[in-house]
Amino acid sequence: MEFTDRLAALATKVRNQADAIGTEEATKNAFVMPFISTILGYDVFDPLEVVPEYTADVGTKKGEKVDYAIVRDGEVQILIESKASLGQLKIEHASQLFRYFAVTNARIAALTNGVVWQFFTDLDAPNRMDAKPFLVLDLLDIDETLIPEIQKLSRESFNLESIISTAEELKYVGALKREIAAQFREPSDEWVKFFTSRVYEGAFTQRVREQFSSLVRKASKQFLTESVNDRLKTALGASGIHAPVEPVTSEPVVTEDLDRDTEIETTLEExxxxxxxxxxxxxxxxxxxxxQRDAKSYFAILLDDNNRKPIARLHFNSKQKYLGLLDEDKAETRHPIDSIDEIYLHAEAIRESVRRYA
Structure with a gap:
């Protein structure tokens, strides 16, 4: 199995099981050890490669342990600290990593809850772990550009020099991407003022700020939607792939699905x-x-761009969001969700819907 396939398989497992894993020990067994073994390729049962509960006395701190140390050629190369999968990662969780980083030969440290992996090195000062990660891997939303960098940490392709040489660029590019994404979701006053000053010549008063806050948010979402659509069109055109053309039949077409009125606004959440x-x-x-096709009443997700093959519908236009799933007779059941991540709870039903058509 290829590296990307193994990563995708583990990501699927994480999506399906993350909400059921409540303790740090369960997180290690379910997610962290499989990542070390199947993704990075180290033998978790060989103490010459992977040392669990690694101990090194640090100053007055005696007997403290790091969850895992990965060893190559007799030297510790990677330190890993794990937290429970339901908890958010915070830099405070890395206190042992900070101390151990200074007294071992390790140049790479990882803090993880099994879902998100934060990788650190010592760009700011030699032998001192940076406060900010140079690479963040979210298994629920994998950035494909990071896959080659993760592979450099694997047993088969380990290349410390290459990792360190690209770490600074990865660190700042990753941080910039996360900041841009945050601004697209909820633009700050500085972001609003920056763009307003380029299109509006008047004074930036409170009234103008309030007016342009919504306009910048709307323009950002529309720009993102158009960019995604342009990339899809380019990809389809370049590969010569065209959406299948369905033969004309007497079966009635659901006109609601074809409503492409100009008032429709595709949101970032959709x-x-x-x-x-x-x-x-x-x-x-x-x-x-x-x-996908957006309509006034819902956002449709289809197989083969065919409105007779609906996979799911997103009803996100009201305060209460719903995920619409359809049975064999195309009868829809709406499932209330409080956050977009709850879609993963219906993964099997979504896959079953695809299997019916495929």
Whole structure:
């Protein structure tokens, strides 16, 4: 199995089981050890490669332990500290990593809850672990550009020099991407003022600030939607792939699905929901076959861009969000969700819907 396939398989496991894993020990067994073994390729049962509960006395701190130390050629190369999967990672959780980093030969440290992996090195000062990670891998939303960098940490392809040489760029590019994403979701006053000053010549008063806050948010979402659509069109055109053309039949077409009124506004939440459903459906079919159409009443996710093959519907236009799933007779059941991540709770139903058509 290829590296990317192994990573995708573990990501699927994390999506399906993360909410059921409540303790740090369960997180280690379910997610951390499989990552070390199947993704990085180290033998978790060989103490010459992976040392659990690694101990090194640090100053007045005696007997403190780091969850795992990965050893190569008799030297500790990677330190790993694990926390429970349901908890958010905080830099305070890395206190042992900070201390151990200074007294071992390790140049790489990882803090994880099994879902998110934060990798650190010593860019700011030699032998002192940085306060900010140079690479962040979220198994629920894998950034494909990071996969080659993760592979450099594996037993088969370990290349410390290459990792360190690209770490600074990865650190700042990753931080910038996360900040840009945050601004797209909820633009700050500085972001609003920056763009307003380039299109509006008047004074930036409180009234102008309030007016342009909503305009910048709307323009950002529309720009993102158009960029995604342009990339899909380019990819389809470059590969010569075209959406299948269905033969004309007497079966009635659901006109609601074809309503492309100009008042329709595709939101960032709908696109994020679409990407989650697409990630789940890709376990059954190629990703190019999963498409979307937005309408006034709901956001439809389809197989082969065919409105007769609905996979799911996102009803995100009201305060209470719903995920619509359809049975064999196309009868829809709406499932209330409080956050977009809850779509993962219906992963099997989504895959079953795809299997019916595929």
């Amino acid at each position: 696109l994020e929901g679409y990407q989650i459903v697409k990630a789940i459906a890709c376990g059954e079919v190629k990703p190019q076959r999963i498409t």
